Amino acid sequence: MDIAAAKQQIKNTVQIYLQKDPLGRYRMPLVHQRPIFLLGAPGLGKTAIMQQIADEMGLGLVSYSMTHHTRQSALGLPIIVEKEYGGRHYSVSEYTMSEIIASVYDCMRRTGRTEGILFLDEINCVSETLAPAMLLFLQYKVFGGHPIPEGWVIVTAGNPPRFNKSVREFDAATRDRLKVLEVEPSYPAWKPYAIEHGVSRCVLSYLDIRQEDFYKAETTVDGLNVVSPRAWEDLSEMLQAHEELGLPVNEDLTAQYLQSKSIARDFAIYYELYQKYRQTYQIEALLAGTWTEETLAQARAAQLDERLTLVSLLLEAVFDGMHHCTLRHDALALAAADLKARRAALEAPGEPLTALAGLEDHWRSAAKEAPARQQAAWMELLSLSAGWRTALAGETPYAALREVYRKAVAALQQEVEQTQSKLGHLLDFLKSAFGPGTELSLAVNDLTVSPEAAAFLGQFLSRDYFDASRELMLHQQEQQLLHEIDLTGLV
Structure with missing residues (x-):
């Protein structure tokens, strides 16, 4: 599915998970609320749509990239506490509050929103030491003994292995605990977003003509090179800044954003034509x-x-x-x-x-x-x-x-x-x-x-x-x- 369809699927799922009965209890039991897993190439806008969904639905949003987390920051630090079992006292291990769960509570306090989305990006790139804890979290929504607050929906994202060498593919048991949405690049689905966010008309005009250049992943002697929607949007921002300051736009600039040499060259040529037609007509x-x-x-x-x-x-x-x-x-x-x-x-x-x-x-x-x-x-x-x-x-x-x-x-x-x-x-x-x-x-x-x-x-x-x-x-x-x-x- 394209990113627009994935966005709608996520909104539908969040709406269902947050439905309540007449007594104010969530209709769907937590154990059946499968975390959503967005699987797609980098730069498709997976992170961007989460902010859009939160804004449109009036929800809180906490985002984390899991590659930045160690076992200690995700679960919390171990501490020794005294407990009594069978009339005898024992020293046992517990964990301080997870940084991730604490951020959810901080968001609730800051925004006043008791419901929201916890978005965990690059979830299939976690370290080996954190992988078992992540599996437990996906199934029971608990980090280090601290559960995610009620009313918060878990959405995760990751890249296929060919785009990221750090990816650890999920086994069948893990995937069976997720609601998987596989996202494919689509220019028609991205264009309304691009228009809304002021992407350069020159970029949109080029992609109207050359839609096959919207997303490209090619393997060269230098490794995997990707041209993504994120690259086009960032290039657009730089183009508009160059135009405002009267600075030149050429292949040296476009190649900094578009990793395909042929696409960078073609767009630089098209940009010159675009300015020429402005005068011609x-x-x-x-x-x-x-x-x-x-x-x-x-x-x-x-x-x-x-x-x-x-x-x-x-x-x-x-x-x-x-x-x-x-x-x-x-x-x-x-x-x-x-x-x-x-x-x-x-x-x-x-x-x-x-x-x-x-x-x-x-x-x-x-x-x-x-x-x-x-x-x-x-x-x-x-x-x-x-x-x-x-x-x-x-x-x-x-x-x-x-x-x-x-x-x-x-x-x-x-x-x-x-x-x-x-x-x-x-x-x-x-x-x-x-x-x-x-x-x-x-x-x-x-x-x-x-x-x-x-x-x-x-x-x-x-x-x-x-x-x-x-x-x-x-x-x-x-x-x-x-x-x-x-x-x-x-x-």
Whole structure:
């Protein structure tokens, strides 16, 4: 199964394990709650989906790499205690609290979540001295005599032997105690995650064309070389940093992340083409609705890889606008809520600049404590407020702040209309150049699965997008019907 299917299977399992009866007891006995074992090549995103699952289900998460643990850190240190048996006193061995179990309790105390996931990575690479204790843990959920708290589900992960020389294959008895999910690489399953996390459009465009390069493991004289989703995501981060600083991107850079020399070379060449097509097709002019018949003819005559690159370049510009609009909208919503809550105090006579400084101090504190997804909105608000300082004018701090807020809302509305216009021109160009084919389908699909596009379209709407989506669906249904008729031999 692919990583998306594995994620859903884990969510289903966790939901079942945490079901309770009317008396508040867990329905499934602990002995039947098999730990989940994710088996797959490195870099597929096994660790990343655990954080996603915990966030989506409102659970705590404790992650450990088992290769970093000795028997003492996993089980705890042995201590001598005195006990009485049959009227006689004996010295017996017990263990201090396991570091792993202690971390679960620490997580519960820190987050206030009594249910969660204990994720143990590289579990099939534990040392020989720890292996018997791990088998006991998988069966009875106990480390060194200390049980895992109720309401915590065990998920483990590991690599197949060909990817890691340290792997100790589980015997049949051990596997029979696990719920095994074998994960295979899949670009279509990874792409929605990549779009959501801002992976470079150049990387996505390349992989749309060369999906066979998404994951590759090849044995060379230097050993096993792997190109993984993790490598593409990390390379994307570095590409965006290089572009921001105006630094060159070449094979010397791509080879640092992509262990296959041929893929590193091919992507470096494609990156140069990607930048060339940006100039050749004058992307900003197309999004402004100013194209010529020569441009349409050039696009129609292009090979499929060039067409898909053009689609990606157009989407890249529109996504940037959508992201900024939704981020600015969220920031202004935070400002509106704060101004409303503090209105009484702000309507008292005072210095507007001092009032704004006080608000900014509050916003900085809120940004530090906010979840990662909300921090960007707070930071955008602080960036926005920096431009308000020279524009403050009014009888009271509230009147002055309300005025700059209204101007910011008006500017946002103008930017939203510009982005809607760009989206309309993008779809019009693709329909004019290619009709309702692969190119338009790719654009509409990426707009549909992108969280940023979904947020923008849900907040501000776009008739052009909804019309294109509906027309494309009707076209696909018509093509399917004609195909079915052809199969029956009627045409």
